[in-house]
Amino acid sequence: MKAITVPEPGGPDALVLTDVDTPEPAAGEVLVRVAAAGVNRADTLQRQGHYPPPPGASDVIGLEVSGTVEALGEGVEDWAAGDEVCALLSGGGYAEYVAVPSGQLLPVPEGVTLADAAALPEVACTVWSNVFMTADIEPGEVLLVHGGSSGIGTMATQLARAYGARVAVTAGSADKLEACRELGADILVNYREEDFVERIREATDGHGADVVLDIIGAKYLGRNLEALATGGRLVIIGMQGGRAAELDIAMLMGKRAAVIGTTLRARPAAEKAAIVAAVAGHVWPLVEDGSVRPVVHSRHPLAEAAAAHREIEESGHVGKILLTVG
Secondary structure: EEHHHHHOOOOOHHOOEEEOOOOOOOOOEEEEEEEEEEEOOOHHHHHHOOOOOOOOOOOOOEEEEEEEEEEEEOOOOOOOOOEEEEEEOOOOOOOOOOOOOOOHHOOOOOOOOOOOHHHHHHHHHHHHHHHHHHHOOOOOOOOEOOOOEEHHHHHHHHHHHOOOOEEEEEEOOOOHHHHHHOOOEEEEOOOOOOOOHHHHHHOOOOOOOOEEEEEOHHHHHHHHHHHHEEEEEEEEOOOOOOOOOOOOHHHHHHHEEEEEEEEOOOOOOHHHHHHHHHHHHHOOHHHHOOOOOOOEEEEEHHHHHOOOOHHHHHHHOEEEEEEOOO
């Protein structure tokens, strides 16, 4: 089969279309013929040699796909050949076929095309597990999302609004903020021109953000804590702004707040299956009734993966970038 490989870590041109062996589904796995794969920032880190796959995972880049069930491993009874699915992966998505634990498969939601379904698994599982399962956001609370126009941001905005939360976002341009507003955000902060701490305080009458979903890390740690409400929860899911920073523990204690760091890729299969099941039960109905939708910025053929990586690294997109296969 064809797959994107990285013979040597480097820039986007390090991505090479190559012939590799088609995987065989092990017991409990499903072989999926890939229609499309989502492109994520974690993929660019792996390409650069900074984010190796977990033990046992494919070396091929790619954390989510959509496609058609091709074959079943021993013991799989919930799926059948020909089923249209999308899947959360530990790796292997930039390819014509991928083997996936059956618990990490989701049906393609009604009303979503097979290709566009590839834009859903990673963001839906990330947002649901962090904002709802970990931070336990409640209706009426304020969610601050950094990178509001990203794939994660566009999903977090829609889901939080659907569950009755108020959403604040940061983004770097008026166009991106307008896209966030159309998805349901009502506190819009241009981080290039405004201080998000002041804007959140002003927009919430001094209350602050009950939950902050942060992809920046060290650079924003202190200011995120300032922006938190009493009893607030800061959930850090990325380190685009560095990995080490000082924390004002007195402020943290005074606010009775929590700072939580999480990752999704390295979690055990059983934990991923539990998250996927929760997404199927809570998120998929909202996708099917139109309350939440995949936001797709662009699509590139698999052979043009380098162009997709350049686009995501330029940060000019709103929503997800996809690779189409076949």
